[in-house]
Amino acid sequence: MKIAIAQLNPIIGNLTNNAQKIYEMAILAANQNVRLLLTPELSLCGYPPRDLLLNPSFIQSVSIELEKLAQILPPNLAVLVGTVEINQNAKIKGEKLLYNSIALLENKQVKQIFHKRLLPTYDVFDEGRYFEPGRQSNYFTLSSNFNDSNPLKIGVTICEDLWNDEEFWGEKYYEDNPIQDLVNIGVDWVVNLSASPYCVGKQKLREAMLKHSSQRYQIPIIYANQIGGNDDLIFDGSSFAVNRQGEIVLRSKAFQEDFTVIEFDEISKNLQPKIINLLSETEEEELWSALVLGLKDYTKKCGFSKVVLGLSGGIDSSLVAAIATEALGKDNVLGLLMPSLFSSEHSIKDAEALVKNLGIKSYLLPIGEIMNSYDKLLESIFLGSEFGVAEENMQSRIRGNLLMAMSNKFGHLLLSTGNKSEMAVGYCTLYGDMNGGLAVISDVPKTRVFALCKWLNRQGDVIPHNVLIKPPSAELRPNQVDQDSLPPYEILDEILERLIHHHQSVTEISQAGFDLETINKVLKLVIRAEFKRKQAPPGLKVTDRAFGTGWRMPIASRWKID
Amino acid sequence: MKIAIAQLNPIIGNLTNNAQKIYEMAILAANQNVRLLLTPELSLCGYPPRDLLLNPSFIQSVSIELEKLAQILPPNLAVLVGTVEINQNAKIKGEKLLYNSIALLENKQVKQIFHKRLLPTYDVFDEGRYFEPGRQSNYFTLSSNFNDSNPLKIGVTICEDLWNDEEFWGEKYYEDNPIQDLVNIGVDWVVNLSASPYCVGKQKLREAMLKHSSQRYQIPIIYANQIGGNDDLIFDGSSFAVNRQGEIVLRSKAFQEDFTVIEFDEISKNLQPKIINLLSETEEEELWSALVLGLKDYTKKCGFSKVVLGLSGGIDSSLVAAIATEALGKDNVLGLLMPSLFSSEHSIKDAEALVKNLGIKSYLLPIGEIMNSYDKLLESIFLGSEFGVAEENMQSRIRGNLLMAMSNKFGHLLLSTGNKSEMAVGYCTLYGDMNGGLAVISDVPKTRVFALCKWLNRQGDVIPHNVLIKPPSAELRPNQVDQDSLPPYEILDEILERLIHHHQSVTEISQAGFDLETINKVLKLVIRAEFKRKQAPPGLKVTDRAFGTGWRMPIASRWKID
Structure with a gap:
């Protein structure tokens, strides 16, 4: 039969x-x-x-x-x-x-x-x-x-x-x-x-x-x-x-x-x-196929054929651009380069190299003058305060506004490019770089983002080499790097894996050899970032515990905070 | 015993x-x-x-x-x-x-x-x-x-x-x-x-x-x-x-x-x-108490004591300001008036009257110059296109950015002020007026917003009289009113009630005497707005079916769309 x-x-x-x-x-x-x-x-x-x-x-x-x-x-x-x-x-x-x-x-x-x-x-x-x-x-x-x-x-x-x-x-x-x-x-x-x-x-x-x-x-x-x-x-x-x-x-x-x-x-x-x-021969190959399918189907089933995303020259947006290009074809992917005063020269160069490697379209939209107009309007109110999170986030939100303007004007679906490590600890700007119809790699930890890019480059550079070797940075203040605020990603990701996937306690993680202060800091960041995740776009689930439908945490709660 | x-x-x-x-x-x-x-x-x-x-x-x-x-x-x-x-x-x-x-x-x-x-x-x-x-x-x-x-x-x-x-x-x-x-x-x-x-x-x-x-x-x-x-x-x-x-x-x-x-x-x-x-003597009194408690507890349990919100001179933001004032005291509520080119004169006057009635603090931050800086940057790309949703939303997102800047700088919780009717049909801007840690009245339909304000004014104006009698408008383009895009709220709210709360079919609603074309339009708007609701802040639930935890709809779906 x-x-x-x-x-x-x-x-x-x-x-x-x-x-x-x-x-x-x-x-x-x-x-x-x-x-x-x-x-x-x-x-x-x-x-x-x-x-x-x-x-x-x-x-x-x-x-x-x-x-x-x-x-x-x-x-x-x-x-x-x-x-x-x-x-x-x-x-x-x-x-x-x-x-x-x-x-x-x-x-x-x-x-x-x-x-x-x-x-x-x-x-x-x-x-x-x-x-x-x-x-x-x-x-x-x-x-x-x-x-x-x-x-x-x-x-x-x-x-x-x-x-x-x-x-x-x-x-x-x-x-x-x-x-x-x-x-x-x-x-x-x-x-x-x-x-x-x-x-x-x-x-x-x-x-x-x-x-x-x-x-x-x-x-x-x-x-x-x-x-x-x-x-x-x-x-x-x-x-x-x-x-x-x-x-x-x-x-x-x-x-x-x-x-x-x-x-x-x-x-x-x-x-x-x-x-x-x-x-699939490797987990990277399997993951790549999954993300390509997830992006493609969400885009098409929502009635879109084209996508837009911000290209910072960093590894996350580079990877998402590559996934989108594979899923929808290079003619359907638009990248916006939106440098500010704090963007390093290599950021633009790296983003431009990526655009060239992928063959996608792009626009360069420097945000300096818009930033000035916000600063001017808020000058008297912010007088005497130091440059801080408010100013950092404002830049990210200007970019988010420009991306949505392109999306609204030309009917592109906006992709957000944050990774799981960022989403976990809240190292991302709500209404800024979190903007998007789909969070493509929000269930991929930073260390795995690197691994995926290396796998992608196995037969020659797709992601520009410099993107893989430079230290990750949000570039929202002078000479900022992620590791100013966060533990090294190898350590952060393992602590997160233990917290999120294995529901381990601080004691258990500490017994596994991690620094107690670091664990407590990470745990607090994770709990405090709940309000951001609540407003995040749907993110493609590729692990056994993703933020999203299967993650149901209270926001106004105090466990382990005080 | x-x-x-x-x-x-x-x-x-x-x-x-x-x-x-x-x-x-x-x-x-x-x-x-x-x-x-x-x-x-x-x-x-x-x-x-x-x-x-x-x-x-x-x-x-x-x-x-x-x-x-x-x-x-x-x-x-x-x-x-x-x-x-x-x-x-x-x-x-x-x-x-x-x-x-x-x-x-x-x-x-x-x-x-x-x-x-x-x-x-x-x-x-x-x-x-x-x-x-x-x-x-x-x-x-x-x-x-x-x-x-x-x-x-x-x-x-x-x-x-x-x-x-x-x-x-x-x-x-x-x-x-x-x-x-x-x-x-x-x-x-x-x-x-x-x-x-x-x-x-x-x-x-x-x-x-x-x-x-x-x-x-x-x-x-x-x-x-x-x-x-x-x-x-x-x-x-x-x-x-x-x-x-x-x-x-x-x-x-x-x-x-x-x-x-x-x-x-x-x-x-x-x-x-x-x-x-x-x-409670009336449903309005009961609802008022509920919203005051919900706002107060979310704010305090999240560790905030002060809130900020945008005041457009419209009825929604006026009501939310009044609720916040009752919940936290007038000294803990900050309103931002952010007029644009399209804001009518009465908007500012009405918002100022509200600020005076409530005794809260406020700042006036006209967004015209920021708008110009966006327009200038996008000029060459948008060349030849008509003023549309992109330009409308951009204004709302500038305001959203300013509100979050105040929130980040001074530690105020941002309140979003959209009502349930808007949230249902997507008559709101994601990353713009939807911004906030809490959506205070996102489960209160527009007609009920009016009823609540009238109840609130029972012993004298809290909400300025003109706010209650003028036609609702987003004021994102010249002479815009909500009813350009939507059925009258009395009709819209009843159709929404039947769709959302009673799970009625188009046929059933039509048999109840509503215009078939209107029902179909509303239904499509509701389905298409799912992506916005997915990224909305938590909204205080005051009905038997609120958007939020108890509303679990797919986004990339096609039922009743085609």
Whole structure:
């Protein structure tokens, strides 16, 4: 029996577009004698639809679109489509109004509906907000020969349903274990329809986990993932299959739409090896692809084709310009060079070298005279005060205003270029360099920004050499460098990793060999910068804990401040 | 038996401060021969602690603080303290790591722990993210005479636990009904320890609901609520008690800390009438108090004492200035008047009249020359294009920059002054008038802004009369008024109410008599403005559906756009 994976890139809420894509994949599948087509979790509305799910008319539209899709799919092809179902008993039983479901479409009908059983409510996931967990094992039967003899029993799981193998994790995250239930029922194989967001190294984790489960339960698993960027989340695809020995027998492409076919041999009851695309060679390569996809999809799905960004000659804006150029093409990227009195000569030169290397457009807009006009207006009020944060930020906000003026005038999406280390400690200006529709590298720590640029330069300079070797500086006052205010980035980033990702206490970090005063300083900076992060643009999530949807901190709080 | 309610205003995460407050209330209670002291939900860490709960060292600190508090409380007083408990079986059973709990402290011990059973996961609530629901009925026994004879049985519920009376709501929201279980056990009365956020009319709803439950189950209920502003959420207090006939027998003050005592008569098995503070006379009075508290607490809990805001002479900034003056005192409010070429003469006059009425400080900072410097710099690039959104927004962002310069220089918190109607349709400038640490009236629709100002002027003009009668205008181009771009506010606000609060479809709204084209225009504006709202400051929530924590919409989505 041939099974195909439609690794789709949906647009959230654009039901017609998404249904059309499923239809096209179904035609492709039918032409190759595929019996069963898999599409990702919530493939009809895209994942995550978030509060669109609170609109009854949205739910109704999904339902109508599903029926319409069932009508036009080719005969003799069963298709699993991700959809939202109303929980008819919600108000009587006191349950949530919806299910996160998979519909089995065949012969112009919605033949069966399966409900997701394990609903994630950590990090960026809010599924408990909308959905009631399914309580039954999900499977269906299908014959390869179309006459219903010797039907195969196929288990259906939805994303999180397979993320509870307590042998693999060493602990249980949910009470139920859907794959165990399906094995008890005696299914021939299990499909998993996912919308699993990317973070560095996630695919290795997924494969290790499902290899473990397939070996443990002696059962083949076909894993179909969504691809594409949806706001802060990047879905990397990399759908794959493991046979009952736990070997990878198929791997779809990463970071792009794909259509792959695999065959289940009914004699050996196992999956046959098929095309196995390689994983990225390095984490940098993987991260680069993720950021390019995230930027591209956010831009296009928001209806833009061009972007604008400020080029300071520093490494962050240089990297973002390179990502944008790869994502959208050099003709669609505009850089603004906005030097001030405090900009060093090399800043302009480095930015100009970058512009040349990338072949993008740029304008030079010195901000000196605008600065003077602000200074003049505020002169009498600021009289007697020293040059400080107010004056520094004013420059950044003048640049932010100019960037937005270009965005508003010519319809370019503004990209902000701050990295995760800056965002963590608040070394950035709200309404200034934080301005933008998308924060491209706000989940990439500074040390990783350097690593990415070095990787990018592996076959010759894309990022000008001087950008990589000069000390980072905001250039908002004379001879300023980042390390005037912050610990060295190697130290800062490791402390941040321990604080943010590992929830370590000051004591634990100190015991790992870091200076207590430095740790406390960093912690206070992180807490105090919460108000800035609250107003930051969506940032592409590439780690297991990004600022953004999955980071929910109070602002007016005092823990560890006093 | 005397029972006291400590209606406390905690600072999120400031465990020492919060424990101290509980201690002080306990001393007060002991001095009045109170036997049982009630404090709000999570009174030790403040509600909502959000992702602070993900830090193991935070949880440990809470636990240590609870033990310390138990040690110092007066003898012969039982105290119910809101706290967080570790779920010891989480990893074995596949459950969440924590419980939202109430600890019964008595005789230097933590005598009993009760877990919240119904965990809200709608609107602003994320309790499923952190907590496992309790599965047992929560009650304890207590004797009034200290020798354990004739003990009373007291049922303990935590906030949402009492919000599932299916008779009152006409439907069930949760499977369990904790009060029913407690009645079956035969408790003498029920306490409810809450942190229930304010919205207009919420107290009436709470009282109606608990009156219904007390009558239905023939049981007295004592309801203790948190007060104070925590980021976007305002807790109004208004703790109250209903006797077994469903009559209000006690009501604490609204919008301020309070300590009230009530007596349970052991013969009649009922609560004795006590002080009953009046509810606000009008919704405007209530809303005013809420906004004043929200502004005051956000400012103070963030460590500020002074605020700055832009005064355009319009009604929104006038109202916010009045709220700030009430909250912080006239000496702590600074207004900036920043007229441009397009500002009408009356704008300055109206703003100056407001400054005079309120007695606050102000500066006049005309932005014409700064505008000229931007125009000059961009002249060659913008050559041939028409005056448009870019030029309009630039003015707003110049003002935003000046406001932040004042904030950074003098340590004033910047308040943004946009109303909910503007925020809904995006009639506001990101990085311009949206700038601020707090959006004071971003959940107040324009029509309600007018109503509030009229109420405020009931005993003479606070808001200058001309501000109330002139047509609203952004004054970013010659002779501009809001109604050039938007439907009349009476119509706009009703369409928005139906879209945002009632999740009505275009068809439904149209059937209610609104023009189809207008509805579609409004809907598109709302969807397109999502990117602005994503970067807005926290806004004080005063309705059942505010933009902010409880509004989780995708940006790069296409539902109803194409």
